[in-house]
Amino acid sequence: MNGFSPSWQEVGALLAAPLTAAILLPGLLVYYGLHILRRGIIFVDLALAQVATLGTCVCVLLGHEATDVHAYLWSLGFTMGGALLFTFLREPAHGRVPLEALIGIVYVVAAATSVLLLSHTPHGREELQKTLVGDLLTVSWPAVLRLSALYAGIGLVHWLWRRRFIGLTFHREAVRAAGAPVRLWDFWFYFLFGLVVTTFVHLGGVLLVFSYLIIPAVCGQLWTGSLGAAFLMGWGIAVLGGVGGLAGSYQLDVPAGAAVVCTLGLLLAICAAAAALRRPAPSR
Template sequence: MTLLDLITEPWDHAFMQRALLVAAMSGIVCGVVGSHVVLRGMAFIGDAVSHAVFPGIAVAFVLKADLVIGGAAAGLATALAIAAVAQNRRLKEDTVIGVFFAAAFGLGIVVLSSAPGYSGSLESFLFGQILGISDRDVLTVAGTGTTLLAAAAILHSRLVTVTLDRETARANGLPVAALDVALYAMVALAIVISLQAVGNILVLALLVTPAACARLLTDRLGTMMLVAPLIGSLGAVCGLYLSYHLDLAAGGLIVLVLTGVFIGCWLLAPRHGLLARMRLRRARPEPEPAGRLLPSETAGR
């Protein structure tokens, strides 16, 4: 089989066409939203919200309602609660996130304990079911993703201002609390549309890893916003190709591909990679030991 056959063969199947489109769109949306998450040091919020959708899915399952809508409602409610409580600066943001993270997951377990025979139906949300995506799912991801990208573009400068200095942003009249709510809501929606790609357990990697790679590769925020979605979409598509040809779990391979890219960036990034920093340290002149006379000083004595 030629390289061209390896690339084109998956496109002969309608289910792979849908999967590749959703993988690429999820990677783009998570790359953009995840850049703000990484800049603010909020990786934990992604983990919390991804688990916060769990009780919504559980309730929707018990009520025989749409699982995606249930998960989205729970994720948004938890994100809004975190944003509201975190305005009390007495508590650090990660503390508030930890409280709601545990509460949401606990609630999901309690709800599921009342619904026998749930494991098979909810397994796809824990580990992803990207090969079972329908045409309706593709349209939902496309519509929601486009809305999120538009919101990220409109709020970009204000979100960056709040990230750099909350007090200055507040003094300049920016609605800091409302911007926090907006970012948390964007994170929740980005996670929900990515659940079918990599599942509830692995979705944090799609949100954070591409942005972390971009952070290592560039010092410019605008460039980071372009590089992160590029890495996210290409990594998701490559993982899906490997899944097709190797007959292995798609969600896990997507995450492993992105992790491999991250390790490569950590080692080889031109300015902030490990090898670049080692070369820089070797190039610096060694400081003279304290108390040692320089040659010129010795000659003058």
């Protein structure tokens, strides 16, 4: 090892906060991913993430830094607007247009608007790249602690009202028949989900948010129909993908967010192949 190579202690200190984030934070994303899969709104996370990013772009255009408190407040405001929008899009009056089509339109328009806004800033290209893949390797301990506290609070809300949230996702008609205010609870679901997406976009970017939400949840559902078991398996896949991606990113000197996404994709391929081999062959 030459004199310019960092010691294991230095590497450990550098990666400690990102690794902690990769282990603790994806759990809530996996839980939301299972809800998203069941509701059949796969791209709502991408759309909400892009809406949150649009808020950041507006803030940058106004002269603020993308990492200061103003950017979070703008993102939060746009996220609340997105939550209201998706609450009413969830059950359109006519029903002739698929919900996923409307979600896709929101994503594309928000993304295009972000590009237009950032084209007028000095570092627009760099900001666009950061919104896609984030900067997970440089996450700080204060950021990890803040997000852990926020996610623990949101997780507690879901635990205290788990029957209502799970009922809305998995037994929607029964909840409606019981006279519950479905749209009000839908709004809280999307708003809390938007908080998670907004904060994680600033950490890992849009692509990583989508990957953490969907890929581990799909892996879990490939193997079990139990919500609890799928959640635990999905969290395990998320941790493996995060740790493996960060290690690969450091060794190969490539963007951490993209490395984690590719690692999660590889794990999904392995899970899908293993699940296919586990199924009994059809009788002839």
